[in-house]
Amino acid sequence: MKFIDEAVITIQSGKGGRGCVSFRREKFIPRGGPDGGDGGKGGDVVFRTISQKRTLYDFRSRRLFKAENGGSGEGNQRTGKKGVDLIIEIPPGTVISDAGTGRILKDLVDPEEVFVIAVGGRGGQGNKKFATSTHRTPRFAQPGGESQTLILKLELKLIADVGIVGLPNAGKSTLISVISSATPKIAEYPFTTLTPVLGVVKVGKGDTFVAADIPGLIEGAHKGIGLGTQFLKHIERTSILIHLIDASAINKDSPLSGYHAINEELALYSKNLSEKTRLVVLNKLDITGSKEAADIFIKAAGNIEVLTISAATGKGINRLKQKVALLLNQNSER
Numbered sequence: 001m002k003f004i005d006e007a008v009i010t011i012q013s014g015k016g017g018r019g020c021v022s023f024r025r026e027k028f029i030p031r032g033g034p035d036g037g038d039g040g041k042g043g044d045v046v047f048r049t050i051s052q053k054r055t056l057y058d059f060r061s062r063r064l065f066k067a068e069n070g071g072s073g074e075g076n077q078r079t080g081k082k083g084v085d086l087i088i089e090i091p092p093g094t095v096i097s098d099a100g101t102g103r104i105l106k107d108l109v110d111p112e113e114v115f116v117i118a119v120g121g122r123g124g125q126g127n128k129k130f131a132t133s134t135h136r137t138p139r140f141a142q143p144g145g146e147s148q149t150l151i152l153k154l155e156l157k158l159i160a161d162v163g164i165v166g167l168p169n170a171g172k173s174t175l176i177s178v179i180s181s182a183t184p185k186i187a188e189y190p191f192t193t194l195t196p197v198l199g200v201v202k203v204g205k206g207d208t209f210v211a212a213d214i215p216g217l218i219e220g221a222h223k224g225i226g227l228g229t230q231f232l233k234h235i236e237r238t239s240i241l242i243h244l245i246d247a248s249a250i251n252k253d254s255p256l257s258g259y260h261a262i263n264e265e266l267a268l269y270s271k272n273l274s275e276k277t278r279l280v281v282l283n284k285l286d287i288t289g290s291k292e293a294a295d296i297f298i299k300a301a302g303n304i305e306v307l308t309i310s311a312a313t314g315k316g317i318n319r320l321k322q323k324v325a326l327l328l329n330q331n332s333e334r
């Protein structure tokens with residue numbers, strides 16, 4: 001199982017701008033002194049961790065990162081423009097190493113950490129700087145400093161942001177397979193999933209998050225019934241839980257019984273789990289009769305927000321992903 005997200009990228013700092021060779025030219029000064037300005041410094045390449053980034057997903061499509069070169073110096077002692085630094089945003093927890101040797105260069109743990117990985121070349125000096133009392137008209141200037149190129153490996157140990165919990169057969173594995181590229185086993189019998197599966201989920205253009213599919217829970221799980229609670233430790237560090245419920249299996253006479261049973265098991269397992277932000281999602285809305293069952297559930301649930309989806313047809317999935325991203329961003333701002 002691959003619980004490590006990784007990417008290999010090439011980064012390049014900016015080259016320094018070259019110094020300028022120039023002489024003053026003014027109307028009544030026939031032979032002016034040197035006035036060539038210095039080149040601008042090349043931009044640095046900088047890593048910055050931000051907690052809204054949760055995966056290395058963006059590096060699948062972009063692999064080359066170049067900071068801007070410094071501008072050349074100009075006459076009249078004008079310094080070249082400084083190259084703009086390139087800031088690469090990465091999730092906290094990313095380990096940066098040299099892709100060739102494997103040597104770790106930096107382990108960025110906390111949010112808002114900043115690390116300059118490659119410094120831009122210095123600006124070359126203009127001819128003005130080379131003028132001395134014995135050499136008043138230098139016809140040379142300094143070239144800009146070289147840029148630095150590095151091939152880096154980024155590695156992130158994936159930690160699930162969202163855990164999907166529910167009774168066996170609720171469609172948890174089906175859900176993770178439609179929202180991510182994970183390919184868990186899916187079948188019409190309970191306890192199909194025997195080990196947790198992680199998937200990277202992309203929402204619209206920006207956000208990504210990691211979801212974990214764990215084996216189904218049943219009443220008495222905390223006592224070891226079914227697969228027990230041994231897998232709940234995998235979602236202990238998630239920020240939110242999706243409680244997935246098979247709408248077609250809702251008992252119309254006691255619509256909340258399954259829902260309460262899972263809540264009970266979570267609470268018996270740990271206070272931490274039972275206090276997580278929870279999103280209640282009714283699945284299999286494509287099955288005949290489940291819409292009516294869902295309505296009965298929603299009515300009984302009172303002011304608990306409930307989303308309805310069909311993992312099979314994809315209905316409601318985008319909304320669910322957006323809602324999860326929103327909750328995650330709210331949680332990480334806290």
Ligand SMILES: Nc1nc2c(ncn2[C@@H]2O[C@H](COP(=O)(O)OP(=O)(O)OP(=O)(O)O)[C@@H](O)[C@H]2O)c(=O)[nH]1
Nearest residue numbers: 168169170171172173174187191192193216311312
């Ligand atoms: N009609 C319909 N069937 C679904 C939907 N989602 C899942 N299923 C089916 O429900 C069954 C169980 O799906 P799984 O994804 O394996 O369920 P699970 O919750 O992971 O089950 P366990 O791993 O055993 O806990 C499979 O036959 C799926 O094809 C849905 O939206 N509509």
Ligand SMILES: [Mg+2]
Nearest residue numbers: 172173192193
């Ligand atoms: Mg499963």
